[in-house]
Amino acid sequence: MDNKKRILVKFSGEALAGANGFGIDSSILKFIAGEIKNLASSGVEIGIVIGGGNIVRGVSAAAGGIIKRTSGDHMGMLATVINAIAMREALESVGMDVRVQSAIKMEAICETFIIGRAKRHLEKGRIVIFAAGTGNPFFTTDTAATLRAIEIESDMIVKATKVDGVYDKDPNKFEDAKLLNRLSYEDALKDDIKVMDDTAIALAKDNALPIVVCNMFKTGNLLKIANNDLSTCSVVKN
């Protein structure tokens, strides 16, 4: 029986792009690898999902009318594999044991997603990066991350962002904006909040999966969550 805490960390592809807004910034890759390593040092088991928005998003690719939405989404899913490989390299460079599992079979590059195999890796202390989203068009990587979190029986999904969490009003416009520490799934679905897309939130709600929104660019924030200090983030649960 494996009683360790298990966490699925989701961050967007844009997070990897840095100031360029496109591609992969190696200094950011290095920073995130350091934060994940710290998190792992607390003994938690870690799954990771990275988006692909720093390379291509299906909707934008299809906007010109030449590329079909389904093809654009295939491109988007492949973008997440590119990010997963980069993250694997960064994590291995700081001494972590990592496996990439893709929802779409690409055996020369990485493993294919198999729930039981992913869990075994986690139990052995390996970090598992889940790539290629759900393997289906018309979904987002937030939904893919929520799905994987439920499949691997994660205790929570951590949506790592550039902001501290969810505010009662726009913190960029209002100085007195307050961080909401605790929200319901219904709150999270509201238009002005939208922690994740509706499909992802509905999936989390149906399976009582807590969603923790935090700022991953503040050193030590991920580790705080593992140590049950949720004071500087927002938690969505029943």
Ligand code: UDP
């Ligand atoms: N995508 C998809 N199915 C999935 C997950 C992702 O088709 O299950 C595609 C979709 O085109 C999406 C792109 O991959 O726009 C990149 O994912 P996302 O936009 O979620 O990345 P993020 O915004 O987190 O960087």
